[in-house]
Amino acid sequence: MKRRDALAGLSALGLSTFMTPVSSATPKTKAVTVTTTNGPVTGQVKNGTAVFLGLRYGDTTAPPYRFLPPRKPQPWTKPMRADTYGPASPQQSTPDPYGKSEDCLFLNVWTPEAAARNPKSGSRFSDSIARPKEAKTKRPVMVYFHGGAYANGSGSHAEYEGTNLSQRGDVVVVTVNHRLNAFGYLYLARLERLITGQPGPLAFSGNCGQLDLILALEWVRDNIAAFGGDPDSVMVFGQSGGGAKIATLMATPKADGLFHKAATMSGQQVTASGPGNATTRARAFLGALGLKPDAEGLKAVQTLPWEQLVTALKVTDPVLGSGGVYMGPVLDETILFRHPFYPDAAPQSRHIPMIIGNTLNETKGFQGNDPAYSHLTWADLAEKMPPSYRVDIDPWVVIDTYRKLYPQMTPTDVYFAATTAGRSWRGAIIEAEERAKISAKTYVYQANWQSPKDGGKYGAPHAVEIPLVFRNTAVPSAMTTDSEGARRMADLFSDAFIAFARTGSPQTAALPEWTPYSLPKRETMLMDVKPQLANDPRGEERKLFDKVPFVQAGT
Known part of the structure; x- marks a missing residue:
């Protein structure tokens, strides 16, 4: 960690990278070197899978590049060791074992085959960099975008480790780090234009995190053949915020053509944040930093230590009225020109096959371990439910409807069922229906399997599919446990995604x-x-919430 912190400081000045050069003193291991468009990288073959960690796809985004579009890295000629995850974007979550840094544009690759390069061949190494050698076999590529509501997370979580999925399906697996929260989505464009009278370099600030993902997908397009992948068969998949990122990319012109299939797990983005609300949030964020929304304030926020920006994320969201300030994709008319699924499914992605999934007990993943929701009474529900189902509907109508539909349900059962239907499931239904209207090929699932963890109190919660798809049920953090049922579900889920x-x-x-x-x-x-396969499961619940408009939280 100390070494990485030191490297982070050097990298911010353009003096180093996190993929350290392979020196002559490196112990002999079963290594494999691949040439990329940026330079050669050396990974390790483990149990038949070639693993490349911390591959740089973008240069540092630290000042003076904060809030600006990502840049391709400076090329290198000596092989860079790719055996350690890169740091995560600065965020409020628990410490990341690989550090946090504004130099965070790294991705990871797991593959059954890589185009090994003979380091002794060729005298003009820079020529070979521009023409990566292709592996013998072209395999489907599965690119995973992590969740965390645009605010937290990284591609290095143990549940995303790609070895088992790669081996099971003979596929290439990629996970990605990118800018999050204020670093990726602080919309300063309107304030800048109000001050200067014209668009400026901060015009892209509200969607920099999405631009990072686009740059990563461009790296996949240009390099994945050298790792045994087919650049013409790229599937993006993601859970929660990762799925929402994908839905947004499906309406982003710069992402057009970079992926060919899409799967979202409990992650919807019907509408993006409007520029007005995003500006209101930017003003609140600057205020939390003690800055004014003027020229001096905008200049200062571009250079303050990143730790101060992370602390300011705790300011109450001025639009939602609760929680920390939300930052996500913005309808900025620069990168994003329409909402992802409003007023319809974005035309640019209607030809792309899509999986849209949710879980039966989504909100148990957020509040299932909170004693405040464990023993609710009927009198509690009218006050407790509305903030969590996030639509403006009479709570007594909701309670009465659920009691008629499911007389066996307890107040706690009704709470989690209604908040799941109104908050999480509703957006998925809208997306699926909009695609169905124009016959866009869409496969919908509902995860019903009940996890046995902690006596089964979580049911089928938010995020339960992650260790199933990746076949990482044995990871200690997995909500699934490593039971026989979990392994059976891992077969079903991973094989379907493959x-x-x-x-x-x-x-x-x-x-x-x-x-x-x-x-x-x-x-x-x-x-x-x-x-x-069921037709319109929970149809009466769907009809109940259909009567009121759905408002995406960020919107």
Whole structure:
């Protein structure tokens, strides 16, 4: 950690990179060197999988490059060792074992085959950098964008380790770090224009995090063949905020053509933040830093230590009225010119096959361990539910409807069912319906399998699919546990996602016939130990919340 902190300081000055040069003193290991468009990188072969960690796809974004579009890295000629994850974007979450830095544009690759380069061949190494050698086989590529509500997380979480998924499906797996929260989504464009009278360099600030992801996908396009991947068969998949990032990219012109299939797990982005609300948040954020929304304030926020910016994220969101300030993609008319799924599904991505999934008990992933929600009474619900289901509907109507539909439910059961339906599931339904209206191929699932963790109190919570898709149920943090049922579900989920990456359909022999989502049937695969395809599951709940407008939290 001390060494990485030192390197972070050097890198911010353009003096070093986190992929350290391979020296002659490096102990002999089963290593493999691949040439990329940036330079050669050396990974390690572990249990038949070539692993490359901390591959730099972008240069530092530290001052003076804060709030600016990402830049490709400066090329190198000596092989860089890629055996350690790169640092995460600065954020409020718990300490990252690989550090936090504004120099955070790194990705990771797991592959069954890499185009090994003979370091003794060729005298003009710079020539070979421009033409990476391709591996013998082209495999589907699965690029994962992590969750964390645009605010937290990194591609180095243990549950995202790609070895098991890569081996199971003979696919190439990629995970990505990018700028988050204020560093990726602080919208300063309007304030800058009010001050100067014209667009300036901060015009991109509200969507820099998305531009990072686009740069990562461009790296995949240009380099993945050298890692055994097919650049013409790229699937992006992500959970929670990762899924929302994908939905936004599906409406972002600069991302057009960079991926060919998309899968979102409990991550929707029906609408982005409007520029007015984003400006209101920017003013509140600057105020928390003790800055005014003037020329001096904008200059100062571009150079303050990043730790101060992270502390300021705790300011109450002036739009939502609670929680820390939200920052996510902005309808800035510079990078994003329309909402992802309003008023319809973005035309640029209608040809892309898509999986849209949610879990039966989403909000138990947020509040299932909170004693305040464990023993609710009927009298509690009218006050407790509205802030969590996030739509403006009479709570007594909600309570009465659920009691009629499910007389066996306790008040706590109703709380989690209604907040899941109104907060998380509703956005997924809107996205699926908009795609169904124009016959865009869409496969919808609902994770019904109940995790046995802690006596089963979480049910099928938010994020339960992550260790299942990655086949990492044995990771200690996994909500799934490593039970026999969890491993069975990992087979179902990972095989469906692998099939989708390979063919554009999640159909496997272990699943019933999975027909695309259509209206009015609303075909949904209920993912359980015994999966089944159902038409319009929880249809009465859907109709209940259909009567009121859905407002994305960031919007």
